[in-house]
Amino acid sequence: MIYFHTLAKQALLDIGITGLTSDSQIIAYSEGCPRQIVRYQKFVYGFQCHLEFNLELIDLLIENSKEELSFTKRA
Numbered sequence: 001m002i003y004f005h006t007l008a009k010q011a012l013l014d015i016g017i018t019g020l021t022s023d024s025q026i027i028a029y030s031e032g033c034p035r036q037i038v039r040y041q042k043f044v045y046g047f048q049c050h051l052e053f054n055l056e057l058i059d060l061l062i063e064n065s066k067e068e069l070s071f072t073k074r075a
Contacts, residue, residue: 043068 020026021040028037028049038046062069 020035020038023040025039026035026037027039030036030049033048035046036049040046
């Protein structure tokens with residue numbers, strides 16, 4: 001089971017688990033993996049879980065993320 005939590009980062013640092021930046025945020029963890037999903041920056045995430053994607057889901061993600069995927073500079 002994956003748990004979603006925003007306070008897990010300090011607990012990991014307290015017991016000496018490193019590898020996180022000072023502004024990273026753990027947003028999901030499990031008993032077997034203390035860092036299931038980590039947010040490093042606005043559009044930069046690390047995933048240690050197995051997301052189930054198929055071609056239809058990938059097309060939907062792209063279609064609904066056009067602004068985030070745009071290469072033009074936004075003001």
